[in-house]
Amino acid sequence: MTPDEPLIDFDWVARNLDEIARRLGEHLVMTGIAVVVGFLISFALALAIRRSRRLYGPILAVSGVLYTIPSLALFALLIPITGLSLLSAEIALVSYTVLILVRNIVAGLESVPADVTEAAIGMGFTPLERLRRIELPLAVPVIVAGLRIATVTTVGLVTVTSLIGQGGLGYFIVVVGIRDFFPTPIYIGAGLSIVLALAADVALLGIQRALTPWARASGAA
Amino acid sequence: MTAEPALSSSPDDDPGTRSGAVVELEHLTKRYGPSSTPPAVNNLSLTIPAGEICVLVGPSGCGKTTTMKMINRLVEPTGGRVLIDGEDVAGLPAVELRRRIGYVIQQVGLFPHLTVADNTAVVPTLLRWPAPRIRARVDELLDLVGLEPAAYRDRYPAELSGGERQRIGVARALAADPPVMLMDEPFGAVDPIRRDRLQNEFLRLQARVRKTIVFVTHDVDEAIKMADQIAILQVGGVLAQYDTPEAILAQPASEFVEHFVGADRGLKRLSLGRVRDLPLLEPVLARSGETAAEVQRRLDAAEVDYALLVDARNRPVGWIEAGQLGDGEVRDGRLPEDLAMPGAPLLMPESTLRDALSAMLGSSVQLGAVVDEHDQVIGLISVDQIAQLMRRAPDDA
Amino acid sequence: MGAGKRRRLMDLLSSFLAWLTDASHWTGDTGIPVRVGEHLLISGIPLLVAIVVALPVGLFIGHTGKGALLAVSLGNIGRALPSLGILGIILPLTLPLTAGTDIPLGLPPSLIALFALALPPIITNCHVGIREVDRDLIEAARGMGMRETQVLTRVELPLATPVILAGIRTSAVQVVATATLGAVLGIGGLGRYILDGISQHDDGQLITGAVLVALLAILTELGFAALQRASVSPGLRSTGDRAYEVAGQAPRPPA
Ligand SMILES: Nc1ncnc2c1ncn2[C@@H]1O[C@H](COP(=O)(O)OP(=O)(O)O)[C@@H](O)[C@H]1O
Ligand SMILES: [Mg+2]
Numbered sequence: 001m002t003p004d005e006p007l008i009d010f011d012w013v014a015r016n017l018d019e020i021a022r023r024l025g026e027h028l029v030m031t032g033i034a035v036v037v038g039f040l041i042s043f044a045l046a047l048a049i050r051r052s053r054r055l056y057g058p059i060l061a062v063s064g065v066l067y068t069i070p071s072l073a074l075f076a077l078l079i080p081i082t083g084l085s086l087l088s089a090e091i092a093l094v095s096y097t098v099l100i101l102v103r104n105i106v107a108g109l110e111s112v113p114a115d116v117t118e119a120a121i122g123m124g125f126t127p128l129e130r131l132r133r134i135e136l137p138l139a140v141p142v143i144v145a146g147l148r149i150a151t152v153t154t155v156g157l158v159t160v161t162s163l164i165g166q167g168g169l170g171y172f173i174v175v176v177g178i179r180d181f182f183p184t185p186i187y188i189g190a191g192l193s194i195v196l197a198l199a200a201d202v203a204l205l206g207i208q209r210a211l212t213p214w215a216r217a218s219g220a221a
Numbered sequence: 222m223t224a225e226p227a228l229s230s231s232p233d234d235d236p237g238t239r240s241g242a243v244v245e246l247e248h249l250t251k252r253y254g255p256s257s258t259p260p261a262v263n264n265l266s267l268t269i270p271a272g273e274i275c276v277l278v279g280p281s282g283c284g285k286t287t288t289m290k291m292i293n294r295l296v297e298p299t300g301g302r303v304l305i306d307g308e309d310v311a312g313l314p315a316v317e318l319r320r321r322i323g324y325v326i327q328q329v330g331l332f333p334h335l336t337v338a339d340n341t342a343v344v345p346t347l348l349r350w351p352a353p354r355i356r357a358r359v360d361e362l363l364d365l366v367g368l369e370p371a372a373y374r375d376r377y378p379a380e381l382s383g384g385e386r387q388r389i390g391v392a393r394a395l396a397a398d399p400p401v402m403l404m405d406e407p408f409g410a411v412d413p414i415r416r417d418r419l420q421n422e423f424l425r426l427q428a429r430v431r432k433t434i435v436f437v438t439h440d441v442d443e444a445i446k447m448a449d450q451i452a453i454l455q456v457g458g459v460l461a462q463y464d465t466p467e468a469i470l471a472q473p474a475s476e477f478v479e480h481f482v483g484a485d486r487g488l489k490r491l492s493l494g495r496v497r498d499l500p501l502l503e504p505v506l507a508r509s510g511e512t513a514a515e516v517q518r519r520l521d522a523a524e525v526d527y528a529l530l531v532d533a534r535n536r537p538v539g540w541i542e543a544g545q546l547g548d549g550e551v552r553d554g555r556l557p558e559d560l561a562m563p564g565a566p567l568l569m570p571e572s573t574l575r576d577a578l579s580a581m582l583g584s585s586v587q588l589g590a591v592v593d594e595h596d597q598v599i600g601l602i603s604v605d606q607i608a609q610l611m612r613r614a615p616d617d618a
Numbered sequence: 619m620g621a622g623k624r625r626r627l628m629d630l631l632s633s634f635l636a637w638l639t640d641a642s643h644w645t646g647d648t649g650i651p652v653r654v655g656e657h658l659l660i661s662g663i664p665l666l667v668a669i670v671v672a673l674p675v676g677l678f679i680g681h682t683g684k685g686a687l688l689a690v691s692l693g694n695i696g697r698a699l700p701s702l703g704i705l706g707i708i709l710p711l712t713l714p715l716t717a718g719t720d721i722p723l724g725l726p727p728s729l730i731a732l733f734a735l736a737l738p739p740i741i742t743n744c745h746v747g748i749r750e751v752d753r754d755l756i757e758a759a760r761g762m763g764m765r766e767t768q769v770l771t772r773v774e775l776p777l778a779t780p781v782i783l784a785g786i787r788t789s790a791v792q793v794v795a796t797a798t799l800g801a802v803l804g805i806g807g808l809g810r811y812i813l814d815g816i817s818q819h820d821d822g823q824l825i826t827g828a829v830l831v832a833l834l835a836i837l838t839e840l841g842f843a844a845l846q847r848a849s850v851s852p853g854l855r856s857t858g859d860r861a862y863e864v865a866g867q868a869p870r871p872p873a
Contacts, residue, residue, distance in 0.1 A: 068791055068832075068839045069832040069836070070795035070796075070798045070831050071795070072799060072812055072828075073795075073812065073827070073831045073835075074828070076812045076816070076827065076828040077825065077829075077832075079821075080626075080630050080825065081626070081627075081630075115327075115328035115329065115330035116331070116332060116333070117330075118326060118330055119324065119329070119330025119331075119332075119390075120330070121319070122295055122326070122403075123319060123320065123344050123393075123394075124318070124319030124321075124347060126316050133332075134334075149697065152698050159700040160700075160702055162702075163813070163816070170700070173702055173703055173706045174702065174706075177706050178705075178706055178802060178803065181709075181713075183710040186706035187707065189703065189706070190700060190703025193700050193703055194698055194700070197697075197698040197700075198698055214335070214378075215334075
């Protein structure tokens with residue numbers, strides 16, 4: 001690495017296009033697994049909390065502690081148990097998404113105004129119908145807001161899993177870039193990871209817009 | 222499902238034709254705590270005839286809402302029972318019961334994520350009516366509450382005014398044609414002028430649908446205006462008096478009722494009378510573009526001082542005074558529209574005489590224009606007519 | 619849980635305790651006190667500098683409303699930046715500075731990256747905290763003849779303090795966590811134990827590093843949470859618990 005080297009070595013990029021595409025795909029899959037599994041777990045937890053409010057405190061406390069643990073530490077603690085594996089990486093990534101998502105799903109389901117709930121009960125909605133027809137649709141903006149934060153965060157965290165032998169685009173940053181003092185893969189890895197995060201964010205925002213035409217109406221009125 | 226005339230409905234019923242059921246409250250009691258706590262509603266018994274409006278009125282916290290919610294079992298009674306057409310509501314699953322009772326609350330509670338059409342269709346959808354029938358019913362209901370279906374069907378609640386939301390709330394409650402409707406301060410959040418209008422429209426609607434309605438309010442005037450029967454509650458949920466508005470005003474059963482109804486019972490009695498009870502006066506109409514001389518001739522012939530300027534569809538614009546017709550602005554003979562004094566109070570046949578009186582006293586001309594549901598003028602009334610009526614009425618002051 | 623798994627966990631626990639209680643791991647340049655000290659310095663210095671820089675900026679944005687978009691987007695952009703990526707990007711830029719000196723080549727990029735990571739939550743929360751103050755109060759303050767600086771220091775700042783502290787708390791936890799990654803660039807701190815533990819297949823060292831850094835992050839979180847609670851004006855105590863949520867930000871997970 002010397003000062004007169006060009007910022008990005010395009011020859012390297014050209015030679016490694018296949019590898020870049022493969023790592024990008026891996027990054028996407030790792031993020032997808034973490035967010036989807038995290039969402040399913042969070043949704044189940046949120047429904048349990050909705051049933052029994054007393055669960056909220058303990059669930060928040062446990063996921064809050066998990067959240068505070070630095071990712072490298074969490075990965076490290078899993079290594080002796082599940083090894084330098086995708087499983088270790090995903091266990092940690094899923095744990096992180098759960099706190100964000102549980103809070104948002106609970107907040108979303110609870111964001112239904114009291115008069116709307118009262119009208120629904122008064123008109124003869126069963127609890128399940130209320131969940132499906134009222135609480136879930138109204139919770140969409142808050143839930144998607146959580147999904148956006150969780151997704152963007154996870155995209156960043158996946159790079160760290162390169163330290164335990166996984167990593168998607170993080171592989172370029174750590175294994176190829178920093179260990180060899182070679183800037184190009186660092187820029188490629190970090191840059192693509194940012195682009196991926198922003199693209200996922202915009203896509204989720206688009207999905208939310210499509211799902212909540214009524215929210216636009218209230219903005220316009 | 223057992224066949225009960227009021228509470229059971231099959232999808233084949235013709236919507237919009239079923240009228241009210243008898244609602245009986247028998248020794249209803251509700252305590253929100255252990256048996257040592259004072260009851261919110263205490264041993265309340267009353268029978269509401271089919272097709273009538275029963276208004277529960279009383280000071281805040283006296284148990285009106287609690288009483289009402291025991292009818293659709295949003296609150297389960299501690300003692301006593303509720304019968305609808307003789308059937309004990311406790312015998313039905315709560316959810317099924319509620320789908321057969323219309324429910325309107327003050328904050329309306331429209332579902333913000335559903336269009337007007339979907340909001341209106343909520344209960345028919347829960348009851349799994351076929352889609353074409355739901356569509357037809359929605360349009361019928363929007364018409365019924367005076368909203369153009371084509372213009373409103375696809376709007377979201379956020380795009381409606383307070384009054385429009387309230388009408389959709391009523392339409393939604395009527396959707397499955399329930400024999401009984403519960404309304405908890407339905408017009409409480411609407412400003413006084415719109416409230417009067419909504420009340421009038423609702424009375425007109427009720428004249429067509431003839432539901433049994435339990436209507437909660439804390440406003441005595443609204444109670445007198447809306448009620449066939451008034452139940453006055455005292456704090457603790459004790460029934461102070463249950464009778465027609467006329468009887469309650471004439472013979473308050475207790476000092477509490479007398480005090481609650483207020484000192485101005487003479488004036489309040491005016492709330493019993495409606496504009497439609499008075500002989501309407503023939504208005505002298507004027508249209509912009511007419512010559513002043515023509516209008517003057519008609520005013521002279523009728524021997525009155527004011528002409529009512531109306532637009533092309535006979536909707537009142539304002540008053541024109543005889544004296545103005547000689548003024549410079551109309552020398553060339555044609556009436557300009559802005560000559561009219563704005564703000565002729567608009568009254569409806571259902572307006573109470575009390576509301577009519579205060580509207581007229583608040584305007585510069587002591588006449589009121591009476592309009593139909595399309596805002597077209599159908600006649601006039603005067604302050605004098607009401608004053609004469611008051612002089613004739615036996616005073617109890 | 620099978621007996622084999624339970625035995626494995628017991629093994630891990632004992633290798634952790636053995637490493638932790640080994641007296642030689644508590645002395646010298648690579649001992650636990652030194653590593654903890656390094657970690658605190660590597661985290662504390664960028665955090666302090668970030669507070670000094672971000673507070674005036676955030677207060678200015680919050681009070682004037684100018685640059686509000688910047689404050690909001692900073693928070694979002696901050697989340698999208700992978701901290702490991704920032705470290706990597708800065709490294710080539712600072713290499714010329716450290717070449718031929720005694721300064722460890724990983725130190726400047728670590729300090730700069732941590733400083734940059736600490737800025738957004740503080741700026742965003744200053745802005746949000748002040749914006750959340752009841753507009754009527756500010757109107758009243760102006761109406762009583764307060765100057766703009768007085769409005770800021772006597773009305774906005776006291777009421778926004780819990781939210782601002784929430785931002786600092788987010789930054790602090792973030793920085794303590796991310797400082798672990800400095801080890802990738804070869805500098806000290808507790809991340810060393812983790813990376814060395816991985817490469818040397820030394821479970822005891824690995825777990826010790828992870829547990830210590832997790833403890834440090836949790837203590838930071840709890841410490842700032844206590845500070846934040848104490849900062850709520852007694853007049854607002856009943857609503858004080860919400861201040862954290864009012865800030866509108868789930869804390870970023872550590873990197
Ligand atoms: N869910 C409840 N739990 C406990 N007390 C209640 C509840 N709802 C109403 N109350 C009490 O019951 C009394 C009657 O209330 P309510 O029926 O709402 O009165 P109103 O509608 O006439 O204002 C009041 O003292 C009120 O505080
Ligand atoms: Mg009430």
